[in-house]
Amino acid sequence: MAVLVTGGAGYIGSHAVAALLEKGEEVVIADSLYQGHEQAVLGGKLYIGDLRDEQFLAQVFGENDIDGVIHFAANSLVGESMEDPGKYYHNNVYGTLCLLEQMKKAGVKRIVFSSTAAAYGEPERVPIDEYDRTVPTNAYGETKLAMEKMIRWFDTAHGIKSISLRYFNAAGAHESGKIGEDHHPETHLVPLVLEVALGQREHITVFGDDYPTEDGTCIRDYVHVSDLADAHLLALDRLRQGGESAVYNLGNGLGYSVKQVIETARHVTGHAIPAVTRDRRAGDPAVLVASSARARDELGWSPSRSRLEDIISSSWNWHRTHPEGFKS
Numbered sequence: 286m287a288v289l290v291t292g293g294a295g296y297i298g299s300h301a302v303a304a305l306l307e308k309g310e311e312v313v314i315a316d317s318l319y320q321g322h323e324q325a326v327l328g329g330k331l332y333i334g335d336l337r338d339e340q341f342l343a344q345v346f347g348e349n350d351i352d353g354v355i356h357f358a359a360n361s362l363v364g365e366s367m368e369d370p371g372k373y374y375h376n377n378v379y380g381t382l383c384l385l386e387q388m389k390k391a392g393v394k395r396i397v398f399s400s401t402a403a404a405y406g407e408p409e410r411v412p413i414d415e416y417d418r419t420v421p422t423n424a425y426g427e428t429k430l431a432m433e434k435m436i437r438w439f440d441t442a443h444g445i446k447s448i449s450l451r452y453f454n455a456a457g458a459h460e461s462g463k464i465g466e467d468h469h470p471e472t473h474l475v476p477l478v479l480e481v482a483l484g485q486r487e488h489i490t491v492f493g494d495d496y497p498t499e500d501g502t503c504i505r506d507y508v509h510v511s512d513l514a515d516a517h518l519l520a521l522d523r524l525r526q527g528g529e530s531a532v533y534n535l536g537n538g539l540g541y542s543v544k545q546v547i548e549t550a551r552h553v554t555g556h557a558i559p560a561v562t563r564d565r566r567a568g569d570p571a572v573l574v575a576s577s578a579r580a581r582d583e584l585g586w587s588p589s590r591s592r593l594e595d596i597i598s599s600s601w602n603w604h605r606t607h608p609e610g611f612k613s
């Protein structure tokens with residue numbers, strides 16, 4: 286039996302594929318390579334194609350004995366989603382519908398889904414727990430919430446059990462040094478800051494310093510990509526053992542401001558990293574920090590790479606050894 290990983294050539298997906306392989310799982314990957322990289326896939330069987338292509342997906346399910354799906358494939362940039370929401374509804378919501386229909390046809394009853402802290406919007410309180418209100422402030426988060434809900438209806442109607450994992454801000458790289466974050470364009474804070482350290486950018490732009498936080502910049506909960514990967518394996522195990530559908534936050538419960546991230550990167554890299562403040566970016570909530578108590582209690586998840594300095598050091602190890610990213 287194989288695990289299908291959609292988006293497994295992408296940043297978080299490739300780390301999950303690595304973790305599945307380390308555990309001895311048979312892995313099938315479906316990725317359009319719209320963002321992902323062939324070289325990021327450390328093993329398993331890679332199918333290159335789009336989830337919205339019915340024939341492609343039928344082939345993936347037809348040629349493999351799939352017992353569970355881990356679904357990463359999506360567009361996930363907050364800023365872009367505010368400019369082109371249609372792209373997000375089409376790829377994220379319709380893409381997930383195509384996947385669920387294929388799972389239904391093939392009788393696959395388990396899915397672990399990449400959801401997001403962006404589902405909450407501006408939180409009522411921090412740390413945020415899974416029962417808090419979900420009112421996204423950006424179109425990306427809205428599509429992820431729609432995907433979560435659609436997946437739940439496929440449980441009600443067809444018995445497809447799901448675990449939706451709402452990750453906070455993924456960062457860091459695999460300890461082997463073989464895979465890391467390589468997006469085109471890159472929009473995430475940590476890799477951009479490190480590109481400045483590498484001399485590939487002149488400065489980092491801070492999007493707004495007038496938020497209601499101590500230093501005026503946005504606060505996020507940075508979580509190591511390999512800790513996220515581990516949670517997917519635990520979630521899949523739980524579903525295999527007959528667990529019910531559920532939603533879990535994944536974060537460290539520690540909030541760092543944009544300025545603190547830049548300062549930590551200066552310390553880790555030994556580079557000056559000039560910063561320039563500009564206007565706020567549309568759709569950004571001021572503070573997103575997780576309570577992951579539920580994932581700890583019910584999944585037995587315990588992130589082991591929680592210190593911001595360690596997370597940034599592992600990213601730095603990847604970026605300085607792969608300044609141009611992946612070759613393919």
Ligand SMILES: NC(=O)c1ccc[n+]([C@@H]2O[C@H](COP(=O)([O-])OP(=O)(O)OC[C@H]3O[C@@H](n4cnc5c(N)ncnc54)[C@H](O)[C@@H]3O)[C@@H](O)[C@H]2O)c1
Pocket residue numbers: 291292293294295296297298315316317318319320321322334335336337356357358359360361376380399400401402451452453454455456468
């Ligand atoms: N990076 C984060 O901080 C973060 C936080 C919360 C949630 N997430 C979610 O986690 C998932 C993975 O994020 P990531 O940072 O690894 O993104 P990524 O862009 O690196 O990976 C997504 C992968 O999916 C593929 N893909 C996209 N649309 C596809 C389609 N229609 N058919 C086939 N393949 C397709 C892309 O080529 C890419 O390889 C996303 O669903 C994202 O919304 C990410």
Ligand SMILES: O=c1ccn([C@@H]2O[C@H](COP(=O)(O)OP(=O)(O)O[C@H]3O[C@H](CO)[C@@H](O)[C@H](O)[C@H]3O)[C@@H](O)[C@H]2O)c(=O)[nH]1
Pocket residue numbers: 361362363401402403452453454455472473474475477489490491492493503504505543566569573
């Ligand atoms: O050049 C930059 C880039 C980012 N930021 C800020 O840094 C913070 C983090 O931004 P970024 O790294 O782009 O991540 P988010 O927008 O917080 O989104 C990430 O984290 C979300 C969960 O919190 C996920 O849903 C998204 O998929 C993922 O991209 C935000 O306050 C940004 O405004 C800057 O100030 N300058």
